[in-house]
Amino acid sequence: MEIKIRKNVLDRNQNKANEVRKLLRAKQVLMVNIISSPGAGKTSLLERTLENLKGKFRIGVIEGDITTDRDAQRLKIHDVPIIVINTEGGCHLDSHSISKVLPEFDLDHLDVLFVENVGNLVCPSHFDLGETFKLAVVSTTEGDDKPIKYPMLFRESKAVLLNKIDLIEYTNFSKAAFNADMSKVNGNVPVFEVSCTRNIGMEKWYNWISEQIKYVIQNKL
Amino acid sequence: MEIKIRKNVLDRNQNKANEVRKLLRAKQVLMVNIISSPGAGKTSLLERTLENLKGKFRIGVIEGDITTDRDAQRLKIHDVPIIVINTEGGCHLDSHSISKVLPEFDLDHLDVLFVENVGNLVCPSHFDLGETFKLAVVSTTEGDDKPIKYPMLFRESKAVLLNKIDLIEYTNFSKAAFNADMSKVNGNVPVFEVSCTRNIGMEKWYNWISEQIKYVIQNKL
Numbered sequence: 001m002e003i004k005i006r007k008n009v010l011d012r013n014q015n016k017a018n019e020v021r022k023l024l025r026a027k028q029v030l031m032v033n034i035i036s037s038p039g040a041g042k043t044s045l046l047e048r049t050l051e052n053l054k055g056k057f058r059i060g061v062i063e064g065d066i067t068t069d070r071d072a073q074r075l076k077i078h079d080v081p082i083i084v085i086n087t088e089g090g091c092h093l094d095s096h097s098i099s100k101v102l103p104e105f106d107l108d109h110l111d112v113l114f115v116e117n118v119g120n121l122v123c124p125s126h127f128d129l130g131e132t133f134k135l136a137v138v139s140t141t142e143g144d145d146k147p148i149k150y151p152m153l154f155r156e157s158k159a160v161l162l163n164k165i166d167l168i169e170y171t172n173f174s175k176a177a178f179n180a181d182m183s184k185v186n187g188n189v190p191v192f193e194v195s196c197t198r199n200i201g202m203e204k205w206y207n208w209i210s211e212q213i214k215y216v217i218q219n220k221l
Numbered sequence: 222m223e224i225k226i227r228k229n230v231l232d233r234n235q236n237k238a239n240e241v242r243k244l245l246r247a248k249q250v251l252m253v254n255i256i257s258s259p260g261a262g263k264t265s266l267l268e269r270t271l272e273n274l275k276g277k278f279r280i281g282v283i284e285g286d287i288t289t290d291r292d293a294q295r296l297k298i299h300d301v302p303i304i305v306i307n308t309e310g311g312c313h314l315d316s317h318s319i320s321k322v323l324p325e326f327d328l329d330h331l332d333v334l335f336v337e338n339v340g341n342l343v344c345p346s347h348f349d350l351g352e353t354f355k356l357a358v359v360s361t362t363e364g365d366d367k368p369i370k371y372p373m374l375f376r377e378s379k380a381v382l383l384n385k386i387d388l389i390e391y392t393n394f395s396k397a398a399f400n401a402d403m404s405k406v407n408g409n410v411p412v413f414e415v416s417c418t419r420n421i422g423m424e425k426w427y428n429w430i431s432e433q434i435k436y437v438i439q440n441k442l
Contacts, residue, residue, distance in 0.1 A: 037259045038342045038371060039363025066343065068370055089373065091312065091343035119371070121259045122287065122312035122341050141362035141385065142260025149289055150259060150340070152310065164362065167391055172418070197393070 013127050017095035020102065020130025027107040030216040031115060032209075033129050035153055036137035037146075038119030041163040043071045044196035045137060046114055050078040052206050057111040057213055062101060064093040064118045071116060081105055092123040095130050111220075112213045125152040132216065133158035140168040144178040147185045154185045159192065161205065166195040234348050238316035241323065241351025248328040251437040252336060253430075254350050256374055257358035258367075259340030262384040264292045265417035266358060267335055271299040273427050278332040278434050283322060285314040285339045292337060302326055313344040316351050332441075333434045342367065346374040353437065354379035361389040365399040368406045375406045380413065382426065387416040 024031050034042050050059060061082040063072045069084045076082070083101045085093060093115065105113065115131065117124040125134070136157040138146050141164050147154040154160065160182065168175075182191060190208065194201040245252050255263050271280060282303045284293045290305045297303070304322045306314060314336065326334065336352065338345040346355070357378040359367050362385050368375040375381065381403070389396075403412060411429065415422040 037340070037363075038367055039258060039360075066371060070366055070370060089343075089347075091341070118343065119258070120312070120341055120343055122310075122339065123344065126310075139260075139362065141360065141388065142258075145291055146259055149291060150287060167362065167388065170388055170391060 010126070013095050016099050017128035017130040020095055020099050021132075023102065023107070024113070024130065024132070027110070028217050028220040029107055029110050030112045030213050031129070031131040032112070032212075033115050033117060033124070033131035033134045034137060035117045035121070035124045035134055035157070036119065037121050037139075037142055040119070040137045040139040040142065041161075041196050042116045042119070042137050043074055045161060045163070045194075046071075046075055046116060047078075048196050048199065048202055049114070049206070049209065050075060050080060052202070053112075053210065053213075054078060054080060056210065057217075058109055060105045060110050060113045062093075062098065062113065062115040064097075064116055066090070066118060087118055091118055091120050092127050093117050093129055094127050098129045111217050112209075121146065121150040121153055125150075125156055132212075135159055135161065137161045137163055139164040140171055140173040143171075144173045144175070145181065147178065148181040151185045154182065154189075157186070157189060159190050159208065162191055162193045163196055165193045166198045166200055231347070234316050237320050238349035238351040241316055241320050242353075244323065244328070245334070245351065245353070248331070249438050249441040250328055250331050250334055251434050252334045252350070252352040253433075254336050254338060254345070254352035254355045255358060256338045256342070256345045256355055256378070257340065258342050258360075258363055261340070261358045261360040261363065262382075262417050263337045263340070263358055264295055266382060266384065266415075267292075267296055267337060268299075269417050269420065269423055270335070270427070270430065271296060271301060273423070274333075274431065274434075275299060275301060277431065278438075279330055281326045281331050281334045283314075283319065283334065283336040285318075285337055287311070287339060308339055312339060312341050313348050314338050314350055315348050319350045332438050333430075342371040342374055346371075346377055353433070356380055356382065358382045358384055360385040361392055361394040364392075365394045365396070366402065368399065369402040372406045375403065375410075378407070378410060380411050380429065383412055383414045384417055386414045387419045387421055 134157045355378045
């Protein structure tokens with residue numbers, strides 16, 4: 001019985017996600033669903049990325065948080081539209097909450113919408129938000145075994161950011177082990193080795209995400 | 222309707238948790254439900270703790286993992302009974318899965334059962350396993366804002382381990398900010414500053430957990 005209930009919830013989420021995806025496609029807006037453990041660096045990534053891209057593209061942000069607006073406060077200085085969704089205990093965003101806040105953005109004049117999901121390597125992977133693609137963020141300090149232990153996110157993501165690369169020397173993180181597991185789980189995605197805090201390796205990420213945005217908006221007025 | 226279904230699941234979980242708690246109390250076994258983000262150091266904590274306590278107490282371990290038995294493999298050399306529960310995608314352990322594996326331990330000759338939950342700061346906090354208490358593990362590399370952003374776990378825990386204290390100098394973690402948030406969320410719990418990997422600050426933790434175990438088993442044969 002439980003499985004059936006879960007299926008209903010997922011079905012309803014999927015239907016709404018399909019609507020969101022259709023709308024965003026019509027408006028030629030790229031939506032990135034950013035997923036990681038708590039504290040892996042999603043907000044730091046957004047800080048750097050907004051700084052770099054905001055002169056080139058029209059950006060919006062949805063901040064998913066259980067409670068508080070702390071992450072949104074950190075991004076405020078970049079002067080892009082930000083909506084906070086507090087899940088009030090919920091462990092992931094869903095397509096209904098995204099659908100509800102979309103009208104608050106001027107989608108006709110937006111190129112990319114970054115969604116920072118709740119910090120959680122498990123549940124957000126199960127809920128399609130209508131995004132163009134998922135982005136996995138993982139940090140060296142979490143250990144090299146995350147792709148094999150939490151495979152769903154890494155299997156579903158279009159790219160992986162390996163953050164806190166500056167701290168790797170203080171950990172027992174093995175790049176060889178990480179890459180071996182990644183290639184078992186999903187061998188076809190780029191892995192960007194970066195430090196958002198120390199601004200290392202970010203150019204390749206900026207170039208890649210810019211290409212993704214351009215691909216979506218290429219025929220937009 | 223969704224809320225009702227969720228309530229049923231939680232009710233059934235609570236009933237079974239009460240049974241587990243009653244059984245463990247009768248057998249005078251302390252059960253610790255260890256919860257953290259992925260990669261915060263639950264397994265490293267167990268490696269050190271088993272090493273230190275296994276001559277003094279009779280220990281069992283339940284390893285909760287979505288898939289794989291990697292954590293159990295790391296603990297194997299300590300030669301204590303370990304049961305792995307694979308949740309197959311599930312984001313937390315529940316009392317039913319604990320109840321099912323308990324008969325595999327010799328509870329009459331056990332003092333403490335450490336349960337390593339699935340790496341997740343959110344969902345495991347909602348599910349009582351029948352444990353004596355919850356233990357929160359959080360690492361400096363995750364940032365100092367975890368207690369305020371994920372308050373439920375910190376509110377429900379009897380102690381907090383602040384791990385990776387050796388890496389604090391490479392991060393922007395502020396102890397003052399962390400402690401200020403902790404005292405808002407739950408001012409009454411001890412916070413142990415440790416590095417499980419580099420074996421820093423562990424004595425205070427060993428002493429504290431030993432006291433907890435002794436308190437439960439004091440009249441046991």
